[in-house]
Amino acid sequence: MITKRLIALFIDIIIISIITSGVRFFLNPETSITNLYFFNKIWTVEYSIFGIVFLLYMxxxxxxxxxRTFGKILLSLKVIYVNNKIFTRLLREFIKSVSFFILPITLIFFIFKRRLPQDYFSSTI
Known part of the structure; x- marks a missing residue:
């Protein structure tokens, strides 16, 4: 089950990366990712745009x-909510977005709780 979820997340990250590249190109088409002089600035912009697109996508x-994201739909995965309110769903996606960017803490949480933070705090199965 965890393998299917990781594959679904990988599919979603590919989609989000494509969207991020399109947004970045739309904002500044002259800047090339291979231009080392601007690399630090470009990385910050890419990471910020990726975070915003990731949050909006989720x-x-x-x-x-x-x-159910596109990756979960492709792999026939479902999210089962104990409390199916909009606030609970948004809380789950917000925690997922934050935990994605603090991955070491998320992995430690998973080791001790045997659940991902978004599933633990929003009571999803």
């Missing part, structure tokens, strides 16, 4: 498909 899928 929030929108949470509202529209009850937490």
């Amino acid at each position: 929030f929108l899928f949470s509202l529209i498909n009850k937490g």
